[in-house]
Amino acid sequence: MAEITYREAIAVGIAQEMARDPLVVLIGEDVGASGGVFKATAGLFDQFGPRRVCDTPISEQAILGAAMGAAMTGLRPIAEIMFGDFLSVCHDMVANQIAKARYMTAGQLHVPLVIRFGNGGGLRFGAQHSQSVESWLMAVPGLKVVVPSTAADVIGLMAAAVRDPDPVMVLEEKVLYPLKGEVPDGEHVDELGVAVVRRPGRDATVVALGTMVHRALAAADLLSADGIEIEVVDLRSLVPLDVTTVGRSVMKTAHLFTVEENPRLCGWGAELASIVADEYFSELDGPIRRITSPHIPLPAADALEDATIPSIERVVEEVRKGLD
Amino acid sequence: MTDGLLVGPSKIIMTGPDLETQLEMYKNQVRVRYFEKKVYNLFLQGLVRGTTHLGAGQEAVSAGVSAALRPDDYVFATYRGHAAVIMRGASMSAVLGEMLGRANGLMGGKGGSMHLTDSEHYFMGCYAIVGAHLTIANGAAWSAVYRGTDQVAVAFFGDGATNIGAFHEALNLAAVWKLPVVFVCENNLYQEYTPIQSVTAVAHPAADRASAYGLEPVLVDGNDADAVFAAATRAVDRARSGDGPSLVEALTYRHGGHSRADPGKYRPDEEVKAWLERDPIPMYRSRLESLGVAAEQLVSIETAADEEVELGTEEALAAPLAGPATIWDHVFADGASWRR
Numbered sequence: 001m002a003e004i005t006y007r008e009a010i011a012v013g014i015a016q017e018m019a020r021d022p023l024v025v026l027i028g029e030d031v032g033a034s035g036g037v038f039k040a041t042a043g044l045f046d047q048f049g050p051r052r053v054c055d056t057p058i059s060e061q062a063i064l065g066a067a068m069g070a071a072m073t074g075l076r077p078i079a080e081i082m083f084g085d086f087l088s089v090c091h092d093m094v095a096n097q098i099a100k101a102r103y104m105t106a107g108q109l110h111v112p113l114v115i116r117f118g119n120g121g122g123l124r125f126g127a128q129h130s131q132s133v134e135s136w137l138m139a140v141p142g143l144k145v146v147v148p149s150t151a152a153d154v155i156g157l158m159a160a161a162v163r164d165p166d167p168v169m170v171l172e173e174k175v176l177y178p179l180k181g182e183v184p185d186g187e188h189v190d191e192l193g194v195a196v197v198r199r200p201g202r203d204a205t206v207v208a209l210g211t212m213v214h215r216a217l218a219a220a221d222l223l224s225a226d227g228i229e230i231e232v233v234d235l236r237s238l239v240p241l242d243v244t245t246v247g248r249s250v251m252k253t254a255h256l257f258t259v260e261e262n263p264r265l266c267g268w269g270a271e272l273a274s275i276v277a278d279e280y281f282s283e284l285d286g287p288i289r290r291i292t293s294p295h296i297p298l299p300a301a302d303a304l305e306d307a308t309i310p311s312i313e314r315v316v317e318e319v320r321k322g323l324d
Numbered sequence: 325m326t327d328g329l330l331v332g333p334s335k336i337i338m339t340g341p342d343l344e345t346q347l348e349m350y351k352n353q354v355r356v357r358y359f360e361k362k363v364y365n366l367f368l369q370g371l372v373r374g375t376t377h378l379g380a381g382q383e384a385v386s387a388g389v390s391a392a393l394r395p396d397d398y399v400f401a402t403y404r405g406h407a408a409v410i411m412r413g414a415s416m417s418a419v420l421g422e423m424l425g426r427a428n429g430l431m432g433g434k435g436g437s438m439h440l441t442d443s444e445h446y447f448m449g450c451y452a453i454v455g456a457h458l459t460i461a462n463g464a465a466w467s468a469v470y471r472g473t474d475q476v477a478v479a480f481f482g483d484g485a486t487n488i489g490a491f492h493e494a495l496n497l498a499a500v501w502k503l504p505v506v507f508v509c510e511n512n513l514y515q516e517y518t519p520i521q522s523v524t525a526v527a528h529p530a531a532d533r534a535s536a537y538g539l540e541p542v543l544v545d546g547n548d549a550d551a552v553f554a555a556a557t558r559a560v561d562r563a564r565s566g567d568g569p570s571l572v573e574a575l576t577y578r579h580g581g582h583s584r585a586d587p588g589k590y591r592p593d594e595e596v597k598a599w600l601e602r603d604p605i606p607m608y609r610s611r612l613e614s615l616g617v618a619a620e621q622l623v624s625i626e627t628a629a630d631e632e633v634e635l636g637t638e639e640a641l642a643a644p645l646a647g648p649a650t651i652w653d654h655v656f657a658d659g660a661s662w663r664r
Contacts, residue, residue, distance in 0.1 A: 025470070051470070057500065062459045062493035069463020072448060073398065074471060077463075092490075096453050097460065106431040107654040108443040141655055141662075165657035193664045241663045275663075 001185060007177040009151035010040040010116075013158035014078060016187060018048050021076060024162060027054045027067055028080030037082055038118055038177055060086055064093035064115065071113040072101065076162060081117040084133040084171065098167045099142030114161045115169050119147070120211055120261055121309050122175030126300035130174075132262040132293070134209065137169050138238045139266070144168040144192055145238040149213040151181035153236060156190025164192060173210040193240030197249065201229035204255035204323060207246055207272060209235045212259040212310060219315035230257075230319060238268050246272065247280050254285035257319055259310055264295040289322045291315055328551020330575070331531055331543035341553045343615065345391050347625070349549040350612055352390065353383040353605050355629040356407040359416060362633050363406070363423065367584055371641075372423045376437040377404040381547075381579035384604035385510050386411050388552025388574075389478060392560050398448050398464040398477040400457040403438035404510075404578075405450035408480055413445040416636030417643070426643040433646030434654065446475075455485040458494035458507060465503040465563075476563040477505045484515025486529040492536075495571065499537040504563035506556065509573040510546060516582045517590055530573035539571050546574030547604040550611075576604075 004012065018024045026044060028036075032055040035042030045053045056063050060081055067079035081087055087094055094115065101109045121130035137145045144166055148154040154172070161168035198213060199220050208216040213234045220230045231249050235242065250256050256276055258269030273288040291310045299305055341349065360380040366372045379386075386407035393399070401408035409419060414430060422429030423437045430440055438452035448464060451457035461479035468475035485491050486509060498505050509530035513520055526532035531541040544555045552574055559570035577599035581588035588596075609622060652660040 057493075057496060059493035059497060061456070061490045062462065062497040065456065065459020065461075065490070065494065066463040066466055066497065069448075069460040069465070069477070070467040070470070071463070072460070073464045073467040075467045092453050092456055093459070097451075097456055101449075102656070103654045104431060104435040104439045105441040105443070105449065105654075106434045106650075108431065108441050109449065110657065141660075144656075239662050243663045 001182045003180050003182050004151050005177065006151045006154055006179045006181065007038065007040050009154035009183060010158070010172060011043055012183070013155035014041065014044060015047060016155065017159055017162040018044070018052060023074065024076045024078065025052045025054065025070070026078045026080070027056060027063055029056055029058055029063070029082055031055060031080050036080070038174065040172065040177070041080070060090035061093055064090045064098065067113050067115070068093060068098050068101070068111055071111045072109050076112055078114040078116060078162065081115060083129050084117045084119040085128050085131050087117065087133060087136070094137070094143070095140045099140045102166065103142060110165060111167050112165050113167050114158070115167065116172060118174040119171040120173050120175060121298050121305055122211065124300055124302060124305055127297035130298045134171055134238055135262045135267050138268055138271070142167070143239060145171070146192055146236060147171040147173065147210040147238070148236065149173070149176065149210050149234050151179070152183045152188065153190065155183055155188045157192065157236065159189040160192050163189070168192065171210065175211050193237045193242055195236055195242035195245040196234045197231060197245070198234045199230070199232040201231035201253065203228050203253060204230045204257060204319060205233060205246065205249040205253045206230045206257045206259060206315070206319065207233045207235055207269070208259040209238070209268065210261065212261050215310060215312045215315055216259050218312040219319065222312070222316050223319060228320065228323065241272070243275055243279070246276065250276055250280050251283045254283060255323060256284065256288045257322060258290045259315055260290060260292040261309055262293060264292045267292050286322065289318060291318045328545035328548035329555060330545060331528070331541050332555065340550055341391060345553065346550065346612060347617070349387040349391050349553065350608055350622070351625045351629065352387045352411045353549065353608060354626055355632060356383045356386070356410055357605055358629050358633045359406060359410060362637055363420070364580070366424070366637070372437070373425050374436050375583050375585070376423060377583050378580050379404045379407045379578065381599070381603065382510055382512060382576045383407050384549040384608070385508065385546045385552055385574045385576055386480070388549040389480070389508055389556040391553050392556035393476070393478065396446050397475055397560070398446050398461065398468070400448050400461045400477065400479045401450045402481055403450055403452040404482065405440055405480070409440045409442055409447050409450065412442065412447040414440070414442040414447060416632055417639035420636055420640035421643050424640050425646055426640055427646050428640065428643035429646065432650055434650070455481065455488035455490035457481070458485070459490050461505050462494055462498050462503055465498070465505040466501065468504060474564055475504070476560050478508060479505065480508045480510055482515065483509060483511040483513065483520040483529045485509070486533060487524060495533070495537040495569070498569040499539060502566065502568035504566070505569045506559040506563055507569065507571045508556070509571070510576055511573050512576050512578045514582070514591070517586065528573055530571055534571045537571070539569065542570065542572045544572060544574050546576030547602050547607065549604065549608055
């Protein structure tokens with residue numbers, strides 16, 4: 001077991017797959033010699049060279065088009081879109097082309113690629129470099145969507161994504177890049193679509209994703225001091241969605257909360273709440289409550305951003321209120 | 325030397341096709357023309373569902389390019405892609421079946437008229453979002469280089485695509501990476517209902533942009549399959565030998581409107597008349613006759629094409645409708661399940 005940062009885990013995970021499979025290539029802006037704007041791909045250019053680690057112009061459509069065409073014809077590309085916000089300039093490639101190719105061609109074409117990008121707020125970058133875009137992607141049939149919350153999950157889910165036969169969006173939580181965590185020795189491959197109980201508890205199920213998992217865990221410590229034991233479920237994957245693990249937890253606790261960084265409307269928690277209300281209604285002892293960012297663009301200033309994204313204190317408060 | 329190269333590098337020798345290739349190109353143009361007429365009739369009968377974009381009048385472009393390709397070269401086309409897919413080898417009954425919502429359709433009814441795909445023949449799809457596939461063709465070309473297969477990728481697109489961002493992103497990346505890709509602009513003078521000249525800053529929407537990407541301007545008579553063949557052969561050779569992409573603009577004209585909803589009334593009568601007089605198929609037939617091809621041989625090509633269309637139509641109409649249970653297939657490799 002080594003301890004590395006979430007940031008380092010990205011390069012470790014990609015290197016593991018590039019070393020395993022010569023058809024894996026990495027493409028994106030500044031991913032090469034410079035190691036990426038977040039230094040998440042540092043060292044890969046030196047290790048694998050310019051043939052496999054390819055810098056591109058600032059042309060997000062061209063990046064994803066190249067990745068798609070390569071994936072359709074035998075390669076296993078990993079494409080970096082620097083910030084999730086920039087998916088909006090190549091959304092045609094994501095939503096119309098990559099996601100639908102297998103379906104529209106009745107399986108003649110398939111697009112086994114990974115699109116990875118920095119996601120979410122916390123760095124005071126303002127509304128065009130901080131959005132949590134997971135719900136945009138979850139709404140498009142044909143895409144798989146994963147959000148690792150730990151260094152080990154970065155490696156394991158990246159490996160699973162690269163090996164998956166379908167397009168997988170890997171959302172890297174920017175604010176977690178410096179976070180250290182233990183990672184297994186040797187090859188590490190996880191599974192898409194499996195949620196993990198990070199902390200067991202009896203009083204309420206709190207489902208969170210990415211950065212919010214850590215806030216939910218911190219909230220659990222504070223609540224525990226008051227005798228409230230919440231069970232924190234790290235969803236890890238929105239598509240496939242692990243309803244089974246969430247349902248099992250709700251059967252134990254009878255209360256469900258979601259903690260979502262995304263703006264309120266149509267957040268992933270709304271879908272999860274709908275499913276649980278539908279399928280586990282009789283298990284619930286109270287309304288399902290969603291703790292989300294309000295439905296506003298993310299502001300830049302420290303005080304404003306902090307007032308927007310769910311905080312540890314807000315999670316504590318809302319859970320306490322919800323259980324009253 | 326072929327006369328149809330209107331603008332191009334002055335020093336190049338344009339290699340004309342041999343007679344066998346010319347006969348093949350004639351056959352392909354006739355097959356597609358008859359096919360398009362059939363689609364039009366089936367549409368009038370209410371049998372072609374959704375929309376459809378006919379390419380009658382533009383057949384020489386696909387014929388010339390297809391003849392210049394190896395069977396394993398990748399082709400990407402537009403929603404006006406019947407010619408491209410049929411000339412790469414797709415069966416007419418499967419193409420028609422797709423438009424008629426039949427189980428025998430190329431994609432079993434999943435894609436429809438605008439997304440015809442036949443990967444078995446390296447026909448990597450018709451794309452209905454203007455310009456997108458130019459970037460995807462780059463990826464196929466990049467992959468071919470990476471895998472060392474010597475394959476070339478071709479992307480057909482309309483004049484309208486030259487004003488969308490993806491065109492420019494694709495051209496730049498292809499040039500920077502020296503990708504083996506041939507971009508073929510079928511300039512039929514109209515982006516949907518609007519004259520391309522009225523919305524474009526330059527006279528030749530593709531050729532005049534070539535220099536911006538370090539490429540030679542190539543403008544060719546798109547109603548002359550021989551001229552298209554010569555320009556395409558040069559571009560394909562260049563791509564295959566590692567010299568990078570080419571951008572070829574072929575001037576042509578669609579005989580009908582943009583899509584099934586469009587009678588094309590916005591086009592001046594004199595313009596339509598002039599282009600109908602330059603219909604690529606009778607012109608090419610005359611050329612073959614002047615080259616000494618016997619009339620019986622041409623008639624037999626035409627008869628065979630007619631029979632192929634009729635047979636394909638019968639097969640498609642006899643095929644069962646696409647089955648609703650198939651909607652759950654192919655969202656993901658393992659079906660449609662988004663939950664565990």
